[in-house]
Amino acid sequence: MRDVARMAQVSTMTVSRALTDPAKVSPDVRARVAEAVRAVGYVPNKLAGSLSSSRSRIIGLVVPSIENSLFASTVQGISDVLRRHGHQLMIADSGYSMEAEEAAIRAFLEQRVAGLILHDTTHTPAAVEMIKRSGVPVVENGTLVPEPLDMVVSYSNHDAAKAMTLHLARLGYRRIGFVSLHAATNARSRDRQVGYRAALEEAGLPFDPALMLEMPPGLASGAEALLRLMDSAAPPDAIFFAGDVLAMGASLECARRGWPVPGKVAIAAFDNFDLLGHLVPPVTTLKLPRLEIGRRSAEVLLDRIQGRSSAPVSVDLRFEIIHRAST
Amino acid sequence: MRDVARMAQVSTMTVSRALTDPAKVSPDVRARVAEAVRAVGYVPNKLAGSLSSSRSRIIGLVVPSIENSLFASTVQGISDVLRRHGHQLMIADSGYSMEAEEAAIRAFLEQRVAGLILHDTTHTPAAVEMIKRSGVPVVENGTLVPEPLDMVVSYSNHDAAKAMTLHLARLGYRRIGFVSLHAATNARSRDRQVGYRAALEEAGLPFDPALMLEMPPGLASGAEALLRLMDSAAPPDAIFFAGDVLAMGASLECARRGWPVPGKVAIAAFDNFDLLGHLVPPVTTLKLPRLEIGRRSAEVLLDRIQGRSSAPVSVDLRFEIIHRAST
DNA sequence: CGGCCATGAGTTACCGATACCAGAAATACG
DNA sequence: CGTATTTCTGGTATCGGTAACTCATGGCCG
Known part of the structure; x- marks a missing residue:
């Protein structure tokens, strides 16, 4: 920068101003x-700039897995908004582990990020402590937490699971199976399970533990869950797959076996992969506002950073049931 | 840091050493x-640290689209390796535009990243100029470029397309269709087209322009390409879909119409989505080393950064043909 | 016409770490 | 036992910007 100043015959201060706030500098100098x-x-x-002004334009994002395409649209939404506002995105991957999340958060705070977006909603005490001390604004994304760290942008996993279960009940299904990821380590699965049971109760259907399964994520896993449930003495007449690509695995397994859907069993999914609508038969699913979550997260974060708001926001985004031929 | 120094009764210099190079400090002081x-x-x-030492541990990555799951495993591979070595990842999205890529590169250089990974292999002159001047090491990923900026880690799109086309020819197919993304804006598609034609020649098959299509990405797009080719006067007996999720869209369209595959037409895909193996029938595809590309990219970059190598590396990773029932 | 304020540019002091050099203490060695 | 080395620690300058303040200029006002 000194070179620039010398060449333009001005002080470094003026160069700095010409670049960051051109209005404060005469057109002549600006041009030079x-x-x-x-x-x-x-x-x-920017390192020097941020250090000096103690302001950075970097946002840190922690997702459980980068590879999982479910998070991809959210990341895309965040990235779009940040880019429009001249901010940068740093991403870290927690591998679904709270300890790794803590490490990522620490690394971000060391980089003096201007804000954090966390997909998970349960954190180590040390992580919470660090964030609180740093005063950095945070958005959580995974589910609508009752006691957020700061801000939340999400849809209600509980309500979504409940709505879909009720939808199945209204269609006349009486033995509705439920397959989700392991709830002990995943707040989202937990919320969905609770929503499922709430719906059963509201619909006056009995809760049968034999109809509820927890599986690891993956296509094969969905197929296995399907077979396990259908092999039992009293198989379900509908199954609601509330996790990852489980429904897809199950649907493809039905196709392989030639089982009529919903003739033999109805299938409903939680995630709105494009693909589910193109399978034979197309699968009933929830349409979740993944892209919107990313966008809104970035927006509320930037609002806070730029001092346009100070209240701890909680944004409840709407989901939608897409009824298709599989139910 | 001053507070820490005061409390431990040492100078800030010693604190700095105790944290970055503990071996240089006595155990007693280290503990205090x-x-x-x-x-x-x-x-x-770290801002201050990097400024002072003119060394950062941030790697900048530019991908065409964050949302596209094809890039996700590569990003995952990069992230895994970086994390193991205590580096951070910044991601930007070019939206398939060279200008946006240039802007992202500029932003990264302003942040004084230690290295760059670019998925695309064609750049604006300004971008190339900036990178050269900065001296920052770069890895390109998209395809094996003949004249890379610096280092390349990829597989050969040309060879892969050629291998698959030859595979189809050896299976006895004589009219092999080829569907890819728009080649004018995409070096990868271009390489694949060339590979396809090279294979036809080698197999002694005539090249029929009517059998070659360029489509935008997307499921629907694949279905449309299928119908267009099959509706022609002389339809193909096999189609090689060399882009994005095109093959999946086509395969699902066949299922919807009840067309036997490969009875009516054989289908081969370029991308190794898990899903392709679970469709009915499972689709023949190329297995591409996406995760490995990410890992190796990060590794060669770190080697260079840490001074363990200086030569401009070019890593040619192997692909594989997964033969399945669709051909 | 004097005083006041807006505007544009410069001066100086940091931001929070590390590089570099130097000195003190501890250890080694002939 | 004196000197040569190593090991540890501290002082100071500096990385490349920006904040906050100062100062000169010029237009506007009563």
């Missing part, structure tokens, strides 16, 4: 600085 | 510093 910047090939050092 | 760090809740400022 711009020319010098080009001539020197000057690339500002 | 550690204790003080805990007591104060000290979080080091």
Whole structure:
């Protein structure tokens, strides 16, 4: 920057102003600085800038898994909004572990990020402590937490699972199976289970533990869950797959075996993969606002960072049931 | 840090050493510093550290689209390796535009990243110029470029497309259709087209322009390509879908119409989505080393950054043909 | 016409770490 | 036992910007 200043015959301070707040500098000087910047090939050092102003334009994001396409649209939404506002995105992957999440959060705070977005909603005490002390604004994404760290942007996993279960009940299904990921380690699965049971109660259907399964994620896992449930003495007439690609695995397994859906068993899914609508038969599913979650998360975070708001926001985004031929 | 130094009764210099290179400090002092760090809740400022040492542990990654699950495993591979080595990942999304890529690169250089990974292999002149001047090491990923900026880690799109086309020819198919993304804007598609034609020639099959289609990405797009090719006067007996989820869309369309595969037409895919193996019938595809590309990219980049190598590496990773019932 | 304020540019002091050099203490060695 | 080395620790300058303040200029007002 010193070179630029010398070449433009001004002080470094003026160069700094010409670049960050051009309105404060006369057009003449502005032009000279711009020319010098080009001539020197000057690339500002944001590290120094952030250090000096103690303001950074970096947002840290922690997702359980980068590879999982469910999170991809949320990340895309965040990235879109941040880019429009000239901010950068740092991503870390917790591998579904709270300890790894804590490490990622620490690394982000060391980089002095301007804000954090966390997909998970349960954290280690140390992580919570660090965040509180740092005063960095945070958005949580996974589910509508009753006591958020700061801000939340999500839909209600509980309500969504309940709505779909009730939908099945209204269609006349009486033995509705429920397959989800392991609830002990996953707040989202927990919420969905509770929603499922709430719906059963509301519909006046008995809860049968034999109809509720927890599986690891994956296509094969969905197929296995299907077979296990259908092999039992009193098989379900509908199954609600509330996790990852489980429903897809199950649907494809039915196709392989030639089982009529919903003739033999109805299938409903939680996630709105495009693909579910293209299977034969197309699968009834919930449409979740994944992209919107990303966008809104970035927006509320930026609002806070730029001082346009201070209240701890909680955004409840709407889901939708897409009824298709599988139920 | 000053607080920590005071509390541990040492200079800031010693605190710095105790944290970055503990071996250089006596065990006694090391313990006092550690204790003080805990007591104060000290979080080091990497911004200041990087500025001072002109070394950062941040890697910048530019992908065409974050949402596209094809890139997700590569990102995962990068993230895994970086985390193991205590580095951070910044991601930007170019939306398949060279100008946006240039902007992302500029932003990364302003943050003084230690290295860059670019998925695309064609860049604006300004971007190339900036990178060269900065001296930051770069890995390109999209395809094996003849004249890389610096390092390349990829498989050969040309060879892969050629291998699959030859595979189809050897199976006895004579009119092999080819569907890819728009080649004018995508070096990968271009390489694949060339590979396809090279294979036809090698197999002694005529090239029929009517059998070659360019489509936008997407499930629906694949279905449409299928119908267009099959509706023609001389339909193909096999179609090789060399882009995104095109093959999946086509396969599902066949299922919907009840067309036997490969009875009516054989289908082969380029991308190794899990799902392709679970469709009915399972689809023949190429197995591409996506995760490995990410890992190796991060590894060669770190090697360079840590001075363990200096040569411009070019890593050619192997692909594999997964033969399934669809051909 | 004097005083006041808005505008544009410069000066100086940091931001919070590390590099580099130097000095003190501890250890080694002939 | 004196000197040569190593090991540990501290002082100071500096990385490349920005905040906060100062100062000169010029237009506007009563």
